[in-house]
Amino acid sequence: MSNRVTDEMDIVSVSSSRRNSESLPHVHKVGIPPKQNLLKEIAGTVKETFFADDPLRHFKDQPRSRKFVLGFQAVFPIFEWGRHYSLSKFKGDLIAGLTIASLCIPQDIGYAKLANLPPQYGLYSSFVPPLIYAFMGSSRDIAIGPVAVVSLLLGSLIQNEIDPTKNPADYLRLTFTATFFAGITQVTLGFLRLGFLIDFLSHAAIVGFMGGAAVTIALQQLKGLLGIKKFTKKTDIVSVMRSVFKAAHHGVSGYHLTFEILLVLWHQTVSNLANLNGYFVLQWNWQTILIGMSFLAFLLVAKYIGKKKKKLFWVPAIAPLISVILSTFFVYITRADKHGVQIVKHIRRGINPASVDQICFSGVYLAKGFRIGVLAGMIALTEAVAIGRTFASMKDYQLDGNKEMVALGTMNIVGSMTSCYVATGSFSRSAVNYMAGCHTAVSNIVMSGVVLLTLELITPLFKYTPNAILASIIISAVVSLIDIEAAILIWKIDKFDFVACMGAFFGVVFCSVEIGLLIAVSISFAKILLQVTRPRTAILGKLPRTTVYRNILQYPDAAKVPGILIVRVDSAIYFSNSNYIKERILRWLVDETERLKENSQPRIQYLIVEMSPVTDIDTSGIHAMEELLRSLDKRDIKLVLANPGPVVVDKLHASKFDEMIGEDRIFLTVEDAVRTCAPKMDLEP
Secondary structure, X not given: OOOOOOOOOOEEEOOOOEEOOEEOOOOEEEOOOOOOOHHXXXXXXXXXXXXXXOOOHHHOOOOHHHHHHHHHHXXXXXXXXXXXXXXXXXXXXXXXXXXXXXXXXXXXXXXXXXXXXXXHHHHXXXXXXXXXXXXXXXXXXXXXXXXXXXXXXXXXXXXXXXXXXXXXXXXXXXXXXXXXXXXXXHHHHHHOOOHHHHHHOOHHHHHHHXXXXXXXXXXXXXXXXXXXXXXXXXXXXXXXXXXXXXXXXXXXXXXXXXXXXXXXXXXXXXXXXXXXXXXXXXXXXXXXXXXXXXXXXXXXXXXXXXXXXXXXXXXXXXXXXXHHHHHHHHHHHHOHHHHOOOEOOOOOOOOOOOOHHHOOOXXXXXXXXXXXXXXHHHHHHHHHHHHHHHHHHHHOOOOOHHHHHHHHHHHHHHHHOOXXXXXXEEHHHHHHHHHOOOOOOHHXXXXXXXXXXXXXXXXXXXXXXXXXXXXXXHHHHHHHHXXXXXXXXXXXXXXXXXXXXXXXXXXXXXOOHHHHHHHHHHHHHHHHXXXXXXXXXXXXXXXXXXXXXXXXXXXXXXXXXOOEEEEEEOOOEOOOOHHHHHHHHHHHHHHHHHHHHHOOOXXXXXXXXXOOOOOOEOHXXXXXXXXXXXXXXXXXXXXXXXXXXXXXXXXXXXXXXXXXXXXXHEEOOHXXXXXXXXXXXXXXX
């Protein structure tokens, strides 16, 4: 290995040897790649990490005026694809925009209540942010607005700091402050090209977190669905159910809900339906329950129809608006609000007022707003990017993740200054947008226009809308977040992923949204650490009538080579796992030696380490290999390496480990190593 070559995997032929009168074919040894300049190597690593997509490739060899145009289009993609916009595309976008507007208006009012905000703030958040995104976003299908999970997260976190009923002004200020910092977080991640950080939250953790959040959101809606006036501020299932049953009978303590009490509730309910309101002591309202349950059934049936027949996607899309219209009309003509049915009441008319002066840039709320905003921004970003990537893959176009982050962050920064709270991509609305035949982000502009008309003209009509309808709409919307099929698939594929999924789920349901998120992140990082510190290794055997060597556990036909132990390391060798890899290889060796001794078979004379999966090795890894070499020398066993990559070869050469092991013990393939070692072995037991 003393001669340097220019090619990465240049081969050098060696003389052939004979065994049992059969000539061996040429055996190839691994060459050393040319030494790279340190600065170029660092620059290459940085570029691959942060600029893998080469964002400046379009600017090369362009005149200054053209660079300005390309830069402007990079920031505002609408001016790029807008040049090719046509009437046929507008028809599809118009239909899609009107459809998602009919879905978003009732949802926005409900999500605002979920965030403990007046209903108009939900509508505000579906007016300004979609306009900003339409100009800056790169996704054609994503529909922007408030979403249930982020609304719940904001509501629960800010509620822990300020009581929204006792101090609504400060609650609103902290909401706008958190929204501002959520946008700053998203823009920073996109501008610094740190989008890969959100990938640390695994798919399994997201499935569990979303499912737990859906259950929590649905439980929170029991207040509106049952007409309960006094309700817990906590989000865990124990506190919520205690509050629900305590409201059902004010004399029953949440700690003493026995089977006998449930039987009494059932008996009195069946025997005295006409006097339900008297039994529930004005805590549960039977008119509210009737309205809520009836329309919830209607919404779920509509969702089922849309799922079964894709052409009827518009049925679940307009069902919420139909529910609002019918229930509002019913309450108005019957004056059910006089009989305990809680209604929305007044929604402020007009477009978004400015809120720049309400953002806290100093004082006690600054740190709280920053902390809540970073968390909400990351969750909103994760959801939006996941949705965008899903629909981009379905339509086969590329989505620039960093541009998405800048667009989402900018719209939330502007939104915080125009009375909006955190907005992001909504899966339910994006799915409807996609199925309605949208072509571009113009559908968001159409939706925003409809919301503007609603704010200017229609908001007084929502006065008699019952809260039970909003609760039903939210419950029907979050049902799709509970992905049981995905959880089952996770269980089948990876049990550790399933633990992460269930940890996040139960953390949200039994503790809180932030605890569930913390559990999800912790388990995801624990999995990464476990995989890094405890990589897989395998013993290889030769498949009959081939030169291929595979894991003997996966391929029972693979046979071990007498006198040779072949081990594969399935990971880079770093300080975090180098000792484990060395000790694991030695354990393989000890176990195999004992087995051979018991069966009176020839002892092991060569240990071949298959290193093709080893993408890198550091100083600790080199030291571990040196210790392994010394341990093998004491056992009179020779160490052989097969197929190390260029990075590994370069570092082995720099550390002079190749001289320690011997230049004739590093081979291109396992087969080459075996063919060379086999003639030299003394196969006597």
